[in-house]
Amino acid sequence: MNYPAILEQIHRDIQPYLGTGRVADYIPELAKIPADRFGMAVVTAAGDVHRIGDADERFSVQSISKLFACTLAFQLIDDELWSRVGREPSGTAFNSLVQLETEQGKPRNPFINAGALVVTDVLCRRFVSAETALVEFMRRLTGERTVDYDLRVAQSELANAHRNRAMAHFIASFGNLEMPAEVVVDAYCRQCAISMSCVELARAALFLCNGGVVPATGERILDSSSTKRLSALMLTCGTYDAAGDFVFRVGLPAKSGVGGGIVAVLPGEMAVCVWSPGLDSNGNSLAGTLALEWLTTHTGQSIF
Ligand code: GLU
Numbered sequence: 001m002n003y004p005a006i007l008e009q010i011h012r013d014i015q016p017y018l019g020t021g022r023v024a025d026y027i028p029e030l031a032k033i034p035a036d037r038f039g040m041a042v043v044t045a046a047g048d049v050h051r052i053g054d055a056d057e058r059f060s061v062q063s064i065s066k067l068f069a070c071t072l073a074f075q076l077i078d079d080e081l082w083s084r085v086g087r088e089p090s091g092t093a094f095n096s097l098v099q100l101e102t103e104q105g106k107p108r109n110p111f112i113n114a115g116a117l118v119v120t121d122v123l124c125r126r127f128v129s130a131e132t133a134l135v136e137f138m139r140r141l142t143g144e145r146t147v148d149y150d151l152r153v154a155q156s157e158l159a160n161a162h163r164n165r166a167m168a169h170f171i172a173s174f175g176n177l178e179m180p181a182e183v184v185v186d187a188y189c190r191q192c193a194i195s196m197s198c199v200e201l202a203r204a205a206l207f208l209c210n211g212g213v214v215p216a217t218g219e220r221i222l223d224s225s226s227t228k229r230l231s232a233l234m235l236t237c238g239t240y241d242a243a244g245d246f247v248f249r250v251g252l253p254a255k256s257g258v259g260g261g262i263v264a265v266l267p268g269e270m271a272v273c274v275w276s277p278g279l280d281s282n283g284n285s286l287a288g289t290l291a292l293e294w295l296t297t298h299t300g301q302s303i304f
Contacts, residue, residue, distance in 0.1 A: 003042050003050040003270075006298045010291050011052045014038060014276075021278025021286035024258040027156035030060060033260070035278040040291055041198035044270045045209050047216060051199055058195040059275050060153055062257030063094065065134065065191040066116040067234065068204065072137055073110075073122040074226050081122070084176055085115045087229075089237050089244075094283065095163050097170060105174020109237040111255065113188075117168050117177070120188045124179040131190035138194060141204040141214065141221070147196055154193035161185055192257075201263045201273040208253075208265045231265060235303075239289075242282035249293045251302030260285040264292055266301055 018036040025031035039054035073081055090108040092099055100107065100114055107114035123130035131149060138147045168181035168188075177184060196204070207214045212227035222230065234253035239246040239262070246254065252272075254264035260277035262285055272295060276287035296302040 001299055001301070003044075003048075003299075006295065007040055007042065007050055007052040009298065010040065010294050011038070013294065014287050014291055017287045017290060018276065019278060021276075021280055023260070023277045024062075024279060024283075027153065027160055029150070029153045029156050030259060030277075033059070033277045037260075038274075038276045038287055038291075039198045040272070040274045041202045042270050042272045042295075043199070043202040043206055045206065045215050045268060049199060049203075054275065055198040057275075058197045058200075059261055059277070060150065060192070060257070060259035061194045061196050061201065061261055062192050062259040063111070063116075064201060064255050064257040064259075064261050064263055065194050066111050066119070067230070067238070067255040067263070068137060068141075069116065069119050069123060069134055069191055070110045070233070071222060071230060072134060073119045074222055074230065076126055077122055078226065081110070081119070084122075085110050085118050087233060087237075091241065094240050095167070097163070097167055100167065100170055100174075105171045105176045107171070109233060111233065111237045113164055114167050114171060117164065117171060117184055117188055120191065121177045121179050121184045124184055124187050130187040134191050135194060138196065138200075138204055140219070141207070142196070142200045143203070143216070144200055147194070147200060149190050149193040150195045151193075153195075154190045157189035157192055158186065161189055164188060198261070198273040198275050201261060202271040205263045205265055205271040205273070209267050209269060209271055231267065234265070240283045242280075242284055246284065246289060249289065251296050251304050252292065253303065254292070256284045256288075258283050260288060262288045262292060266303065269301060
């Protein structure tokens with residue numbers, strides 16, 4: 001596959017779309033990122049790295065952290081997770097509170113905020129510092145010791161976490177948190193504030209293309225069955241309330257974040273990450289989704 005030529009072509013064709021969409025502005029640290037940034041990286045299972053544009057620039061991973069937090073929770077409690085979180089698309093916004101009431105505090109899936117808070121609770125219960133455990137995990141997956149969370153973003157997240165706090169306390173009222181709600185929200189905000197580049201995120205997701213094993217080191221992250229399940233969750237629940245349209249257009253399991261990043265995987269072949277901060281009305285990167293759609297069109301490769 002001639003990834004360099006395909007990335008060049010995508011980079012050329014995407015130019016008119018850069019700066020379109022709306023940059024997340026619920027905290028100043030995200031609002032000030034120029035909307036016209038664009039980076040894309042493909043890392044193949046064989047270890048080749050292809051990059052274009054701002055692929056080495058770190059950005060706020062935001063909800064993409066939910067994918068890796070869920071991986072860690074899977075490692076710790078495996079199928080026990082499903083007694084506390086569902087695995088259905090929610091059909092409501094990522095930060096919605098409404099379903100929680102009728103569904104007795106059991107969030108629909110681990111990729112909406114409510115579900116991610118329960119996942120973070122699992123990590124908080126088992127690690128002295130959940131966010132440090134996640135940062136360490138990301139360092140291990142990428143081989144990059146400088147990966148960290150951005151303290152300013154984390155503090156801003158915390159100062160604006162009214163809805164996430166409300167959600168955590170609501171879940172706690174149903175008995176579905178083991179740790180104090182404030183501890184969980186604190187760790188959740190810090191995990192959202194992790195900064196990584198497209199190359200780093202594509203590398204980190206590579207175990208999902210390889211049956212749960214990091215190709216470069218041979219380290220097993222998940223068994224093949226859990227890897228399949230996590231990828232299935234990405235497909236059905238990974239791109240906010242637009243997962244149907246996203247998979248229709250792109251055809252890959254993916255997880256997006258309001259920082260403008262999207263990481264996607266093609267089992268057996270490659271992991272890809274794209275970053276462009278302008279978001280569509282569902283909160284997915286507008287240019288990023290388009291770039292991934294073109295990638296699967298030009299390569300003729302998707303999971304279908
Ligand atoms: N920190 C954001 C929140 O919890 C994450 C949003 C996202 O990327 O979906 O509201």
